[in-house]
Amino acid sequence: MKFIFLSLVPLLSGLTSTTAIAVENEYVPAGASITVARPSLFSRLHSSDANKKKKDNWGNAVERDRKKITIRSSKHDRDDISDDFLWALKKANHGGLVHLEKRKKYVIGKKLDLTFLKDVYVRLDGELKFTNDIEYWQANNFYYDFQKSITFWVWGGKDIKIYGSGIINGNGQAWWDGFSGASILDPNNEYYRPILFLTDNATNIEVKGLHLKDSPCWTTFFVRTKNIIFDDIYIDAVSTNVSSLPKNTDGFDSLNVDGVTVTNTRVNVGDDCFSAKPNTTNIFLKNLWCNGTHGVSMGSVGQYSGVKDYISNAWIENVTLINGENGARLKAWAGPSAGYGFMDNITYKDIFIENTDNPIVLDQCYFNINETICAAYPSKVDITNVNFLNIRGSSSGKEGRVVADLTCSPGSTCSGIHLEDINITSPAGSPSLIVCDDAVGDIGVACIPRSEVKD
Ligand SMILES: *[C@@H]1O[C@H](CO)[C@@H](O)[C@H](O)[C@H]1NC(C)=O
Numbered sequence: 001m002k003f004i005f006l007s008l009v010p011l012l013s014g015l016t017s018t019t020a021i022a023v024e025n026e027y028v029p030a031g032a033s034i035t036v037a038r039p040s041l042f043s044r045l046h047s048s049d050a051n052k053k054k055k056d057n058w059g060n061a062v063e064r065d066r067k068k069i070t071i072r073s074s075k076h077d078r079d080d081i082s083d084d085f086l087w088a089l090k091k092a093n094h095g096g097l098v099h100l101e102k103r104k105k106y107v108i109g110k111k112l113d114l115t116f117l118k119d120v121y122v123r124l125d126g127e128l129k130f131t132n133d134i135e136y137w138q139a140n141n142f143y144y145d146f147q148k149s150i151t152f153w154v155w156g157g158k159d160i161k162i163y164g165s166g167i168i169n170g171n172g173q174a175w176w177d178g179f180s181g182a183s184i185l186d187p188n189n190e191y192y193r194p195i196l197f198l199t200d201n202a203t204n205i206e207v208k209g210l211h212l213k214d215s216p217c218w219t220t221f222f223v224r225t226k227n228i229i230f231d232d233i234y235i236d237a238v239s240t241n242v243s244s245l246p247k248n249t250d251g252f253d254s255l256n257v258d259g260v261t262v263t264n265t266r267v268n269v270g271d272d273c274f275s276a277k278p279n280t281t282n283i284f285l286k287n288l289w290c291n292g293t294h295g296v297s298m299g300s301v302g303q304y305s306g307v308k309d310y311i312s313n314a315w316i317e318n319v320t321l322i323n324g325e326n327g328a329r330l331k332a333w334a335g336p337s338a339g340y341g342f343m344d345n346i347t348y349k350d351i352f353i354e355n356t357d358n359p360i361v362l363d364q365c366y367f368n369i370n371e372t373i374c375a376a377y378p379s380k381v382d383i384t385n386v387n388f389l390n391i392r393g394s395s396s397g398k399e400g401r402v403v404a405d406l407t408c409s410p411g412s413t414c415s416g417i418h419l420e421d422i423n424i425t426s427p428a429g430s431p432s433l434i435v436c437d438d439a440v441g442d443i444g445v446a447c448i449p450r451s452e453v454k455d
């Protein structure tokens, strides 16, 4: 218990003396501290500058002008500090900063509702690590209907910056071991695994410099979010157990998001590098490196019957994709129970692809349906204005000489599909082939129907 005394300048005219009163009988957890920002020497010397303090991109105080909160760190992997962390965020809310220090570990063992935030910084230089108490987390989490997702915590509100040289560690190994052999798309699967970082109902989020490590399931998921920026991030999920590899550890997923930017980021996971899910608009990706992934995907969209989905205005530039299943991919569902919608104005530019099974994919007959079924129940997702510009490198040869596969739906619009400067070789022989079907129209490069592929 601590008493905090504040010197108050007189609030009412007429009061002449400065009064010191105990404003709060305030709880401060053991090992925590609050440091109030002092005006810098410079601004004290130049009092006119004190009135126009430096602001961040959102018009809020910069780091040095913020009240700083620290908390005790964990002594071991079961020493849960989630109450302290929650306390710190409440204290730092509205203009403060929580600092998690270098070489210190902070273990989170309880689910956290962090949707109340407004103008807060978290400087993470240490490690935030989740417990791997599977029983606890499967009973205590935040659940999303979309692909039956759960998460440890939800970040929401406005103007949230999380940055530093630290790590958010999902401690995924036990989860992957437990999930081994199961499938997330199996309707009977009930072994849910948490997403490492999730925003919901959030505006203006910036995450910078961090290492997001070993997520049990998707690494990030943005829901109902506006303007989210990830810069200078490293994401990986690496198993130490050969019989249970990380699964579904997507780098980035989004749902009902307007404005998502990912730059200068490396992703080393066995699933999607970036995957815009339904209703994502204004996507900007630049300078990404993705190893062993399922590619940078738009979609899948149109999965749920009667539901309208869309993705529009995506710019994807300077991305390296190596050792993956897919490179640049668009996917829309067809079949008797599919939904509808559109994808419009998507550009992939300057993409380098190496040792990848399907370097370029446009699939309007997703998921796993054959031509007959796709023709009988074609996709109701319109795909328009898609550019693949300067895509080079090599395939793995798994699909023979085919390096690009474009399947449009006969049942909806598929127009303005344009390829230019494509140079992808295949170890299976040359020339490499671009496969397209009748519905695709003139795509700017020579292509052949699937039925003419001999090898
Ligand atoms: C979203 O957040 C705002 C405040 O930022 C709140 O007023 C609103 O109720 C929240 N909406 C939902 C659906 O959670």
Ligand SMILES: *[C@@H]1O[C@H](CO)[C@@H](O)[C@H](O)[C@H]1NC(C)=O
Pocket: 176, 177, 178, 179, 180, 241, 242, 243, 244
């Ligand atoms: C590796 O994963 C398998 C499959 O889940 C599991 O049976 C085994 O116990 C794990 N090995 C170790 C050393 O944890």
Ligand SMILES: *[C@@H]1O[C@H](CO)[C@@H](O)[C@H](O)[C@H]1NC(C)=O
Pocket: 286, 287, 288, 289, 318, 319, 320
């Ligand atoms: C392209 O991205 C890579 C990271 O994958 C970066 O090293 C390189 O500088 C970028 N190139 C340009 C022209 O920005």
Ligand SMILES: *[C@@H]1O[C@H](CO)[C@@H](O)[C@H](O)[C@H]1NC(C)=O
Pocket: 268, 291, 292, 323
């Ligand atoms: C790419 O991923 C593979 C498979 O996980 C791994 O063996 C390899 O070391 C990774 N390459 C780099 C440069 O990280």
Ligand SMILES: *[C@@H]1O[C@H](CO)[C@@H](O)[C@H](O)[C@H]1NC(C)=O
Pocket: 256, 278, 279, 307, 308, 309, 310
């Ligand atoms: C996408 O937005 C539309 C409204 O434009 C909404 O009806 C639909 O449910 C949303 N899709 C998803 C998957 O949330």
Ligand SMILES: *[C@@H]1O[C@H](CO)[C@@H](O)[C@H](O)[C@H]1NC(C)=O
Pocket: 313, 314, 315, 345
């Ligand atoms: C297409 O998307 C880009 C961003 O990638 C945007 O600048 C442009 O205005 C969009 N075009 C249309 C017609 O909306």
Ligand SMILES: *[C@@H]1O[C@H](CO)[C@@H](O)[C@H](O)[C@H]1NC(C)=O
Pocket: 370, 371, 372, 373
């Ligand atoms: C296509 O799939 C349907 C349903 O799985 C199956 O009945 C049909 O035989 C398949 N047709 C071809 C040509 O493979």
Ligand SMILES: *[C@@H]1O[C@H](CO)[C@@H](O)[C@H](O)[C@H]1NC(C)=O
Pocket: 393, 423, 424, 425
């Ligand atoms: C295509 O790339 C290969 C190397 O990957 C290069 O040898 C060849 O000259 C390129 N072709 C064109 C037309 O640029």
